[in-house]
Amino acid sequence: MLNDSVLTIIDQSRAQGWVLEPDAKTILAAYGLPAPPxxxxxxxxxxxxxxxxxxxxxxxxxxxxxxxxxxxxxxxxxxxxxxxxxxxxxxxxxxxxxxxxxxxxxMAEGVELIVGAKIDHQFGPVILLGIGGTSVEIYQDVALRMAPLTEQDVTTMVGELKGSRLLNGYRGAAVIDHAALNTFLLRFSELVMDLAPEMESIDINPLFCSDHGCLAADARIMLSTGPVTIPK
Amino acid sequence: MDLTPLFLPKSMAVIGLSLSNDHHPANVIHSKNLLRYPLPCYGINPKGGTLNGEPIYTSIHELPQQVDLAVIAVRAEIVPQVLKDCISAGVKSSIIISGGFAEAGKIELQEELTSIAIAHDFPFIGPNCLGLYSPDVVDTFFLPAERMVQPRQGGVAVVSQSGGILVDLLVKFATEGVGISSAISIGNKALVREPQLLEFLAADERTRVIALYIEGFSQNEGRAFVRLARDCGKPVIVLKSGKTREGSRAVSSHTASLAGDYQVFSAVLRQHGIMEAANEHEMVSFCEALSCYPETRIEGRIGIVSSSGGHGALAVDACIGSGLKVPPLSDQLQTQLQLAISPSIQAIAALSNPIDLTGSAQESDFVEAVNQLAHSAEIDCILLLMLPYLPGIGSDLGARLSQVHRRTGKPLIAYVPHVDKYQMLIEGFELNRVPVASSIESAVKMTRALRRCRPC
Missing domain, CATH: 3.30.1490.20 (ATP-grasp fold, A domain)
Incomplete structure (x- = not known):
């Protein structure tokens, strides 16, 4: 949730235009979004x-x-x-x-996903889920939704990835913890709606998903340069 | 802001008539409404006099009655004053045809119009637009009537940011037999924009399907639009241009780079159950299918009836490519079909799916095959591929088959080659509200349209 420590971090990061990774992870933690120790x-x-x-x-x-x-x-x-x-x-x-x-x-292990958000000029905050890692921009296997996400949005996003088989026990790997991924996306959506007036984009890449859950191994929050108005 | 006087005016004025140029937009609009539409239409020019025997009024204040709609076609610089005059004369709405505003860099002049209108809660369309064409109601397009190809009255409302695209779509609608409730060119959309139009058309009894050509939304406007579209209860179809424009700002994140403007647009439309047409042809096919079946939502188990193996095979490929299923029919259903068709084709017809009744089929065979499929739960939509040059097919088969659809409620989509000699067959379907495509591919697009509207 949007607490004082989150607001303080945003205030202190405004001058540099983005939130340092350790601070970004503190913000994720405030919304119950786990990272490796x-x-x-x-x-x-x-x-x-x-x-x-x-x-x-x-x-x-x-x-x-x-x-x-x-x-x-x-x-x-x-x-x-x-x-x-x-x-x-x-x-x-x-x-x-x-x-x-x-x-x-x-060190975290599992399938590498990317979870992100940006403020779209026409539609306001939108959320992205994709197959992540360093080749993310080559395959462009992503699902997009206007935020906030509903539970139905979350399940259909996961299902529409071409690489969704990777999450379901491909070649003998364990099926990932889908409930953890769904919860992660819903909480992330809450974070995005709260930060929307302040942010330009967020990248969590990679998000490691395995049968043990989902861990944000990297997080980058870019802050908006000018004032924006976000309708609910 | 009530748009009713704009869409259903009972009286109108055209401001800016030329006394010397018959091709002036104001003159064209004045003539066509005066001669062909059921509402009184008054022409205005400060010089007064008469034109073609009709009186010209010197000002909006001199008209014999207060009008619902004023069409303004005067020089951009004087439009603000004319707009104020309209408001003070009790005019209810306006369409501003004149160009020379934001599109020509005159942003402040355009903002002046918007401020005047907002201050008086006065609706206007434009500027820099064609305005409204509504069959049998009003036509503010400055195109001479004899040059226009006009679709019949029907259930599709079309909203377009581009006047040219709109007129071109109307030609295609007319060719394909798609009827429209109203066609609106909104030009610079300085006041009335897509969201307000969507709200009006959602409540408009004549409109069953809402189609829009959109170049782009202003900041956060798309957010309001998709929510209205999702909740409006009618199919909404969007044709988008500007899909390839690259983001102008340096992209500093993966998300911003992967979620380009168009990718977001397309995904958010789908999320809200709005159909996106890839091009004008798809737009026309989707509109035709959904104006016949605005409430229908199929899963996509298609039964194909043809009298040619090749037609059936092409249709199966197109269906599978579109994510539709063409399930084999059960033995029981095939036995029923076998008993229902003429003895002369029982040994040669293929009765799985697609059904090939062969070139020897008679009219009754088509009726029986469609009837059996219409009563079966195995399929939820019938695709009928007609070869009207076969000797066994008469010109009233379209009407007969449409009755089967009406009795059972199962959606039926037909393909008939669109040439004049088959027109009676085509109208037999279309006038009974069964969509007819002019190619197999379009017929499958129509089928795909019925699976739409599942917000994901």
Whole structure:
């Protein structure tokens, strides 16, 4: 729900135009949208401590208001196996502009989906579900709906993906937790309706879905540059 | 804002008549309504006098009565004053034909019109439009009557941002025998826009289907439109242009890049049970089918009746390609069919699905086959492919088969080649409200239209 900590994050992020990933995950958590265990480490010692708590292997990502696209500056890595690999990563990214630390995060598994939203000029807030990962823009296997989503919207969105077989136990994999995915989408819709006056777009890519549930492994919230009016 | 005087005017004035140019839009509109429509039509020019023996009035205040509709066809600069005059004279609505507003960069001049109208709760269409054509009611298109191809009166209301597309659609509707309730060109849509028109047409008793050609909505207008369309209780069909325009802003997220303007438009329409026509031909087919069957919602189990194996096979391919099913008929139903058809074709007819009655079929065989399918729960729509050049087929078969549909309520869609010599057969269907397509492909599109309107 839209609580004080969400409003504070939005206020503090307005100047840079987008919400840093650790803050975006705090917003997701306020709406009951789960992510893998993660912590924002401001120095190397803290990063090593957090990695020990989470348990190797971990993913690590640079936190910097100057870095929107982390992979373009090699600011993200997965599968770090020990302290020395994490130290090496930390030291390398600490030289990036406006460095504010590293997000250390547990590794998630499952089918990679993308869940997103944008403010459409003609229709206001719209929500996207697609087969995610790095090739998302090549296959463009997505379902779109005007927000807010109904339960019927959510089920038909999942069903209309060409890749929906991937979610239903394709080639011996376990069927994903559909109830968790549906709940995720409905709660995400609630978040989108609340943030609509402030946002331009949200990407959760990838969202890992498995038989254990759905975890948002990355989240980017772009804020709107000018005032917009959103009718209910 | 009441649009009734706009759509059903009982009297009208045309402002801006030329005393020297018979082709002036105002003169064309004045003449055709004066001579061919049942409402009094007054011409106005400040110089007064007479034109073709009719009096010309010098001002809207001089008319013998207050009129429901004023058509304004004067220079853009003086339109605001003319609009104010209309309001002060008690005119109920207006259609502003004149161009030279937002489309020519004169945004403030157009906004002036909107402000005047809002302040007086006064409805107007346009500017920069053709206005309204409603069979037997009124026609404000500045196209000479003899040049227009006019569809008959019927149940389709057409709203178009483009006048040219609208007139072209009317030609196609007329050719395909689709009747219209009203056709509205809204031009720059400075005041009355798609959502208000949708509300009016949803309540309009003459309108069974609402078709719109849309270039785009203003900010958040699409949101209001799709909700009205979903709740309006009538089929709504949209033809969209500008599908390929790229977003003008740099795209900084996957979602923004994957959810382009048109992708969103198309998906949101489907979400709200609005049919999107891919092109003008689909628009016409959808309108024809849904104006005959506005309430029908089939699952899509199609029974095909033909007298040619090739026609049946092409139709099956098109059905499957459209996500429709052509289920094999049960043994029991095939036995009933076998007993019902003429002995002369019993050994040669194919009675699964598609049914091929062969070139030796008689009229009664078509009636029996359609009748059996109409009474069977195995299929929910009948696609009838007529080869009217066969010797066994008479010209009143269309009317006979339409009766089967009317008795059973099962939707029937026919394909008959559209040439003059088969017109009586075609009208036998169409005048009994059974849609007739001019190609197998269109017939299947019509069938697909009946599966629409399931908001997803």
């Amino acid at each position: 993660h912590a924002w480490a401001r120095n190397l010692d803290q990063a090593l401590l957090e990695a020990a708590t989470i348990g190797y292997p971990v993913a690590a990502k640079v936190v910097s208001p100057a870095v929107i696209h982390k992979s373009e500056v090699q600011g993200v890595t997965a599968g770090l196996k020990n302290d020395s690999e994490l130290s090496e990563f930390y030291q390398r990214v600490s030289g990036l502009p406006e460095f504010q630390g590293v997000l250390v995060e547990g």
